[in-house]
Amino acid sequence: MEIQPAMSVEEPIRPPPPVDAWQHAYQAVAPSLESLRLTLKRPPQVNILRVNQIDAARLDVEMTAMLREQLMKVFSLAQPGLLLRYEPELNAFLELLVWRFSIWVDRPTPGSALMNLRYRDERTYSALASAGKVRNGLEGPGLTKFQKLSYCLAMVGGRYGWNRLQNLSAFQRWGDSDRSSWARRAWGFLQKSESMYKVACFFNLIVFLHTGRYRCIVERILKARLVYERPAMNRAVSFEYMNRQLVWHEFSELLLLVLPLLNMLSFRKVLSFSFSGRQTPSADFREDKCPICEASPITVPYKAVPCGHLYCYFCLRTRCISNHSYRCVRCEVQVTGMQRHQERVSLEGMDRRPD
Template sequence: MTPSVYVSRINQVDAAQLDKEIYKVLKTQTKEIAKYSVPGKIDKWQAEIDVVLKFLIWKFSLQRGSSTFGQRLLNLHYSNINQKKAVLYLILSVLPQYLKDKLANENLSDRGVLAQGLKSLVDWASNAVSLLELINLLYFLHRGIQPRVIEFLLGLSTQSITTHRPRTIGYSYMTRELLWHGLMELFTIGIPMINFHYLKHAVTRLWQRMEPAMMRSFPVMNATTKCAYCQENPILPSHAGCSHIFCYYCLQAHFTAMNMFHCPICNNELYAEDMKRCTVTSAPSSDDEESDDSFERVDNG
């Protein structure tokens, strides 16, 4: 088959991600082996162990061929790589991270100004590389080539081993996607139809001891009155037939969900058509002890 020049962006990104995952799997396995040794004995050599792992990955991939393990899994390879570029690839992918990890784990306070300056230089270089990776990502999204900074610096170009064809999607993947989208549609349609106000009140009535239902009475409102539902100062005070005051929006939310619900305090049945607004008609005075409780009812209309 004639190799295809064009390689989709997603395949290039997937290859880079697969390389990272393969490295993480090997690193995890080494940690599993090291956990049976003396605690802390292997940790001080972690930077060197990472270098050895990356060297082994490079030795059995780029040194012996023209592709990384992630590229091989996706039938990709570097079309213009040689031995010199392969060695530079190893150095650029290993040395900066090794210096950063090694200096991060060392106490440089007692090693002089030179060591601290070296650490500052490595930190600055690491930040510069991170910025370069962001710029290269934007460049890759525009051009569709060289998703990694190392590829850009070495001028490596990715090519497909097989002829160009649409990306195949497995049956199991499509099944999962169809099931997921089906569940999302079910939740989107079903959740708004659930009356959470009613369910919350029903659970409250089961687990809390409710006062017996009382006869309908005129609500009382004063400076200490709280909303029977949210227990905050009532906003646009309203009532619906019992002696308790609600925020307008607390009460209206219940009546939007259902025409009748039980007061969470006195357990009286409240109906939407009985909903009224409450306003204080006179300011408190020392001569009239009941002036705080005086108000007038204002119909919704």
Template sequence: MANLQEAPSEVPAPSTQPSPANTPTQPPPKPPSPPLRILRVSQLDAELLDGELTGLLKEQFLKIFSFFRPTIKETYDPEITALLTYLISQVTLYASGASYGLELQNLRYRNERRHLGDRETASINAPLTRWQKIAHAVIHIGGRWGWLRLNRFATSHEWSEHPAVSSVSTVYFPQRDADPPKKHDMRYRIWKLLQKAETIFRSLSLLNFLVFLYNGKYRSVLDRILRMRLVYAKPEMSRQVSFDFMNRELVWTAFTEFLLFLMPLINLSQLKAAFNRMVRVQSNISLPEDICGICYGTENDGDAGGVVTPASTGGTVQMPYETSCGHVFCYYCLK
């Protein structure tokens, strides 16, 4: 009987690990937000519009001096350009963060330092700080004015034409070195530094433009240094492209070219004569058949001095005579 007794079955201990059905589901990771893309053509168009506006205002302003001190245009051109640029920027860019050209393209500047990482696509754009505006005015306006004025001064005083100056040892001891080293004048050195600085800046501008074409950020080197990025002022606004002005310009250009092609083929003298014949006022005066035209004219001109003529009879045809053209006159008037 002991051998027939079954061993008690072992009951498995309950597992402390939760089953897959009871495991709480974790939310999937949030995909990264797409990078902010701003149309490059809109940014470049805004720059062109601002440049054309400044040029238009400058042209109208310089007309004041067309008959009064016309040399002011050439003498103070950098100062006039800097003043107009500052006034336009003060009432637009430094006041609202967008110039007139940027507003037309639905763009404005923002402080990109506040939008690093995931905050790049934030709905609220951080405005420019005060030091960014001051630095932009000093470098963009003041720096350009200083550069133009310094280049003008160096060119007018011919800094690039100053000859090299021999060293002191060569002047007093010419026998020491047959080909001694020469030291250039300080003005020539400054001019060479200006040329190198301009070359470096142009190279950086070209490199920045290539990067701008790639990612659409920072239109200029100054914008990249100050972290001033152009974004949409109203992202929900759809971009509307109007070709009305372009179509009008194309029509007028084609019409002008057609007239320039047609004018040499037109005989103006014949055209003028034909036009005069068309607009000439024709006389509607007609006399009855029993009235002589010569007698009628003589009677209207005045009295014949007491002599009895057909004209004194009221212009009635006396002894009618028909001419080759078919008109009837007095025989006395014709003879």
């Protein structure tokens, strides 16, 4: 039986690709390549520590308070109460000085300098980021003149004007005027404006805690963002003193809470017994001398019931109120009451004056 050879199947010949096939393939992947290129060119997102920004604001307030204290010492010998009448003007003047020698000359405020922060115009930075001219995310120019002047008007002039309005409304008692008067309407407008501003500050605080940008409403409106001045610099503030201060503060609060609950007289007696090893004898106290305050003669003498030993009224009264089981210092008998001591005066031997 003869085996016939298998017939070979010829593969179909594929036609050559068109000349512009690579162009169609490039157009198909071009959107993905463009998104990847934009992702690589996107400026890095630098997160500024929120605690740095809050500490900077706190340090600025402390700096202004120090300047105010020094200025008050200069006028300490002047007329009493002279600076108190012009306290809003004084605060505005000091804040204006800080603004003039820091923000106006493109320098950080004292608190921002300690926290390695500076102000940056966020609008200009966004334009630089769109053009691909940003590397580490900390570039960008400072504030413009318009932003600086607006910052001064809002933070310095706004605070001064608001304080003056509050003092004027309180002094002239706008809130007690008739409902139809302009003073009552102005007072209501001030109250509503203050409430709306506080609500806006609250929402701005929530957004700030979430994003870490613009700690106050003025900075958010002006687009003035705090960024690091130098990337490789740590904060120049040591928290060792602050931690020590917090420890002593809490310790003092604990003492203020516990000391009123202690009976200091009993505590002192226990200590005296522990160190001396013997009880204080009753012979050490004279009858005409209060055993508590050691006043001689005794002021407003009262007798302790039932032992009858004499004390000053206030000394014995305070001990009995603080300790209901108070014991006499002389005889260690529990005092159950108090009685006024009536001294008997003898008239024998007194000379009469001649008529």
